[in-house]
Amino acid sequence: MSKNYIGLEKEGLESVVRELNKYLGNLNIIYTKLHNLHWNIKGAAFFELHTKFEEYYDTVNTDLDAVAERILTLGYTPAASLKEYLSLSTIAERESKDATPEESVEVIRKDFSYLLESSRNILKLAEAANDQGTVDLMAGFIAKYEKDLWMLNAFTTK
Numbered sequence: 001m002s003k004n005y006i007g008l009e010k011e012g013l014e015s016v017v018r019e020l021n022k023y024l025g026n027l028n029i030i031y032t033k034l035h036n037l038h039w040n041i042k043g044a045a046f047f048e049l050h051t052k053f054e055e056y057y058d059t060v061n062t063d064l065d066a067v068a069e070r071i072l073t074l075g076y077t078p079a080a081s082l083k084e085y086l087s088l089s090t091i092a093e094r095e096s097k098d099a100t101p102e103e104s105v106e107v108i109r110k111d112f113s114y115l116l117e118s119s120r121n122i123l124k125l126a127e128a129a130n131d132q133g134t135v136d137l138m139a140g141f142i143a144k145y146e147k148d149l150w151m152l153n154a155f156t157t158k
């Protein structure tokens with residue numbers, strides 16, 4: 001088996017990179033979706049949620065850069081066009097229309113839960129490929145989404 005320039009077996013990395021590119025596509029969809037909700041949120045919680053959704057998309061922006069740069073670090077080319085993101089992504093976009101606080105929080109909770117599951121799956125693949133850098137990246141995302149989900153649940157618990 002051949003190793004890449006950072007000493008990782010190329011064989012196991014193929015599936016890690018394939019999933020990382022899908023993850024990157026999903027992050028790009030969510031980045032736009034969070035803007036959609038940031039702009040279209042209506043109601044008494046406007047100021048609170050408008051600000052919160054901006055915080056989320058800023059974090060997603062940082063995260064998608066980290067994922068793309070991890071793919072480059074592994075010796076591959078990250079998807080870098082909207083067309084590719086749309087075809088790689090496995091989560092749905094949201095129509096451009098008004099949003100209630102309940103719908104917004106539900107949409108985000110669902111997508112963050114999906115990313116949490118994806119992070120766990122990629123972590124397992126990366127472990128199998130002895131790719132500790134990706135394991136570490138995913139472990140950070142897992143803890144972050146778990147915390148976000150705790151807060152999103154707290155928001156809707158009566």
Ligand SMILES: [Fe+2]
Nearest residue numbers: 038039050054
């Ligand atoms: Fe804004």
